[in-house]
């Protein structure tokens with residue numbers, strides 16, 4: 001435990017800057033992803049030790065399918081390797097694995113290891129690790145709308161019944177809380193189609209550090225930074241503090 005009061009329950013991370021890290025070092029981009037996956041292990045450990053309940057990592061967006069074939073292949077291999085090597089640790093540390101995204105597009109081998117790891121860890125009661133894979137925030141909303149329209153066509157839902165909660169229940173994240181804190185590395189200040197519906201009131205933390213250089217220490221300082229923020233959800237500060 002960190003001793004930090006007011007810890008975020010759910011931290012989401014856009015792990016950006018692997019390519020630039022490799023370029024700075026005259027290495028192939030894949031080396032940036034390889035070092036990036038080592039950092040994933042570090043940050044999962046730091047999250048678990050800090051008492052974070054849910055950690056969501058943006059590992060591969062739907063747009064990432066447009067990258068060169070060799071890079072996509074390397075990323076898929078790293079993901080499969082990560083899932084294979086981390087599974088025993090996830091069991092030891094009671095980590096439950098979840099995933100969000102359109103998995104039908106994944107290579108069979110990756111989908112199989114992923115679904116198997118989700119199945120094996122499903123009753124673990126420690127931290128939940130969510131991997132966003134072949135994920136698009138707009139795509140997720142489209143998929144939710146399709147499900148709800150199908151229910152409407154079957155006369156199981158009326159327009160009046162459709163509200164924010166119903167939409168949330170049809171997102172890939174249906175059983176998960178909204179993220180409290182979203183970290184993005186590498187100096188870019190964008191959401192990039194990540195958790196668009198869920199991040200309505202999420203606190204944002206941007207750092208110039210490239211993902212392969214991101215450390216447990218900087219992760220903890222992001223948690224510290226979050227703990228000092230006041231979340232008002234559209235209310236006044238006095239209302240939040242119960243003075244009004």
Ligand code: FPP
Nearest residue numbers: 015016017018019020033036037040059082
């Ligand atoms: C963004 O950096 C990063 C990605 C597209 C992939 C993230 C993948 C990993 C960190 C490793 C594998 C993941 C797991 C969960 C084991 P970029 O390539 O866009 O960097 P750039 O903007 O500097 O080019």
